[in-house]
Amino acid sequence: MTQSNERKLTIARAMAEAIAQEMRTDPGVFVMGEDIATLGGVFGNTRGLVEEFGRERIRDTPISETGFIGAAVGAAQDGMRPVVELMFADFFGVCFDAIYNLMAKNTYFSGGKFKVPMVLMTSTGGGYSDAGQHSQCLYGTFAHLPGMKVVTPSNAYDAKGMMTAAIRDDSPVVYMFHKSLQGMGWLGTEQGASVHTPEEDYTVEFGKAKVVREGRDVTIVSLAMGVHHALKAAAELEKSGVSPEVVDLRTLVPLDRDTIRASVAKTGRLIVVDEDYHSFGVSGEVIASVVEHDISVLKAAPQRVTAPDAPIPYAREMEQFFLPSPAKIVDAWGRMKAA
Amino acid sequence: MTPSKEQLHWMYETMVTSRRFEETIEKIYLEGKQPVFNMASGPIPGEMHLSNGQEPVAVGVCAHLEKGDIVTATHRPHHEAIAKGVDLNRMAAEIFGRATGLSGGRGGHMHLFDPEVNFACAGIIAQGMGPAVGAALSRKMQGKPGVAVAFIGEGAANQGAFHEAMNLAALWKLPFICVIEDNSWGISVAKKDSTAVARNDVRGAAYGVPGVYVEGNDPWKIFEAAGDAVARARAGEGPSLIEVETYRLAGHFMGDAEGYRPKGEKEALFARDPIPAMRKRLLDEGAADEAKLKELEARAEDRVSAAIDFARSSAAPAPEDALTEIFA
Incomplete structure (x- = not known):
């Protein structure tokens, strides 16, 4: 590909673009989390969404992870496709019941009759001296527990395609994004994560390394x-x-x-x-x-x-x-x- | 707001159905568990939390609900499931762990899910609060009718999930009702030893939500309080909190020796059993005659025996089906 038609995005922008594109075509998709509306997400991955979709569908929540992740499970079971943000993976400690006992198990416990099509996006990783409650990856912790898909992109192309796939998936997906790959200057950024990302929507299939x-x-x-x-x-x-x-x-x-x-x-x-x-x-x-x-x-x-x-x-x-x-x-x- | 004759008949029949169901389950549960009690033995293994005595809450609230309304229930869910109209045959089969059960035997009695009537429950205290609030949010966002009711126990009002969900429901003015079944015991710990708050309805003030306490395990009073809350929710006026005084006539779970109860409490509670009390009042007030009550009772018996027959005659699940329905 020539330099001229290359479209480099950061992972943060790629995620926001995927969410926006799905929101334009599916009225059931909405976003909930702390500081995801006015601020655009502390890691930039919901930037611009509230301006386009408004506060009903881009919904700032109180600091209340058990409440809003539990609510996302109920909304998903009722036909919506919530995308919720757990700001740091480390914060799972205050809300894991909603994640692994409800989100991950309700499909099974209902014999497949209740679908829980939701995305839990959460930041991972250290390297910028944020210490032990804001730097963990916890990949193994999430992946260990059955009933939820777990994905983590290393570049913007995959980030966009995996977010689109996650939103369209009828199963719950834990979407873990590494802070040092987000393209946020203040976190220090790995340049290799920002790669050519097509404007049109596409999916990256889960389960393929x-x-x-x-x-x-x-x-x-x-x-x-x-x-x-x-x-x-x-x-x-x-x-x-x-x-x-x-x-x-x-x-x-x-x-x-x-x-x-x-x-x-x-x-x-x-x-x-x-x-x-x-x-x-x-x-x-x-x-x-x-x-x-x-x-x-x-x-x-x-x-x-x-x-x-x-x-x-x-x-x-x-x-x-x-x-x-x-x-x-x-x-x-x-x-x-x-x- | 008072229940019509038809509503009273439905409430009474549903209470009797629930009680007969529990009594039957209780008997069958003990098959294979005597003389030595082993929870893993018999046709119904695992924990069993019976709802005897708490029927008025379920019928008083569900009398106002439609199929499309959402209910989340607790680890003690049978009366609520029956009142919400969950398929009794498939519910019994699930409790027996059969292939024809609501989830093919994957959930058991604490995990009953019936999408036909929007019913779900969960085994952990206060866990249904978030999903019920989320379902209410879904209806509001979609502009679809429907209210969501979370039934919880009085012990759940001390859980974080209760407070977080109440706050969200109020903040977003959702069609949500939290119904606290105050049976005064969290397993073996009394309500008065769990919180300095005598009545949890006052906690509504913390979220700007109206709260009401209903005394006496009285189906009429519960019907009235729930009617107001459901009307409020349907009118878009936001959530309500109702705490109902009710009685747990059984142990926390089957096998519970209940040594923690003060002497004489059980006898006093049985003297206030809500089913004979409702029967008497229906007769006294002329809402039903003896023949009508017998008809309702017979129909309840029939439904329960049909459900138990269905469960007993259903095949066990294929063991390897344990690995299906993990993902959608």
């Missing part, structure tokens, strides 16, 4: 911010003649185990990069997906680059020590080679 860089020697599996770390590490490793393949999971539920397995079958080596906690989470699940299927494909023990099992610290030095980075991925390759 994407090989974002082809390679021969090692598969680096990641998601959201970690994909960008992986691509940077891959470029670094390439200089020393190593050819890494990078897989962007995009969807956690349903998880595309086939793409992971096919890539590792080709490269024989696996590094998982996950900004969520080390134990009982995404990284272990990805490794298990490979080894329980065919352990013989592995030429070395898999490596994990993750957040350690500790609350996320505030001080810059401590937080940078804590988070995954391209350098840590390069080191993981070194450990793997040495092994």
Whole structure:
């Protein structure tokens, strides 16, 4: 594609555009959350919506997550398609009953008769010293619980297509967006997340991981911010003649185990990069997906680059020590080679 | 607002249906659980929360509701489900864990869902508040008729979900009614040991919502209070809060020894059993004669036995169906 017709959007704008397009065609779609109307969302992903759709459909809520997420479940069951924002994934602690006991279970408990077509969008990730109640990813926490789809885009193209798919989905979707990918200057932004994004509406199918860089020697599996770390590490490793393949999971539920397995079958080596906690989470699940299927494909023990099992610290030095980075991925390759 | 003769007949028949249903379930529940009580045994496994004594609340409120109106109920949902018109056969089958149950055996007695009459319930205290408020919001946004009623227990008024949902309903002036069934016990903890507020209707003031307390487990008074609230909601005037004094004639759940009740309380409550009381008043006021009451009672018996027969004769679900209907 030529430079002239390229249409680069931030993830924040891509999300808002997808919501606006669905709202124009489906009167059942509405948005609820804290600071999503006048302010346009603290992470910019509802900017411009209240101006176009008004306060009835772009609805600022009180600080009352149990109330409005529970209400979204009831509205969804009654034929609406609410998009609700949980400002930080960390805040799930005040409202998880509405999420995993109602939103995620009512379809099952009704034998499929009540549909709960809602999107719960929520921000994840650290890196800007917001400490341990505003920096968590919690991918594994959400993905662990059955009954809700869980997706997390790494770039604006996927962000738009996945938001459109999420709104049209008849099942509840947890849409997790990483703050460092939003294109908000004040958070520090990963430039690689802002990519060409078509103006017309389109969907990105859930359950399909994407090989974002082809390679021969090692598969680096990641998601959201970690994909960008992986691509940077891959470029670094390439200089020393190593050819890494990078897989962007995009969807956690349903998880595309086939793409992971096919890539590792080709490269024989696996590094998982996950900004969520080390134990009982995404990284272990990805490794298990490979080894329980065919352990013989592995030429070395898999490596994990993750957040350690500790609350996320505030001080810059401590937080940078804590988070995954391209350098840590390069080191993981070194450990793997040495092994 | 007073109930018509037809409404009174419906209320009485529905109360008797609910009571017969509970009595029958109680008996069957104990099959296979004696002499050793094991919750996992018998044709109806799991926890069982019976609604004996609380029937007036369900009928007094649901007498004003239509099929399209929304009800969310609690972990003790049978009387409310029956009053809202949930298919009794499929409800019984769900309680028996059969393939023909409302959700094919996936939910059981605390998770009864019937989209035909917009009924849902949930097993966690105050959990129905948010969804009922959301359904009311949906109706308001769509410009569709309908009110949403959340039935909760008095213990639920101490939960955060109650307060958050009341605040939203008032803020958005929704066609929503919260009905608190005050049976004075949260399992074993008395209302007076749970809150310094004697009557929860006063909590409406915290949200700018009118509140009313109905004494005496009286179907007529409940009908009147609910009628006002439903009319208010239908007229677009916003939510209401009703707390009703009612009696839990059974334990919290089957197998509850009820050692926490003061001596003599159970006997006193049985003396005020609302079903014989309503029967007597119908006769006294000439709203029904003996023949009419017998007819209503017989119809209730028939419905219950048909439902139990349906459940008993239904097939068990295929085990592997446990993995279906997880997503839409």
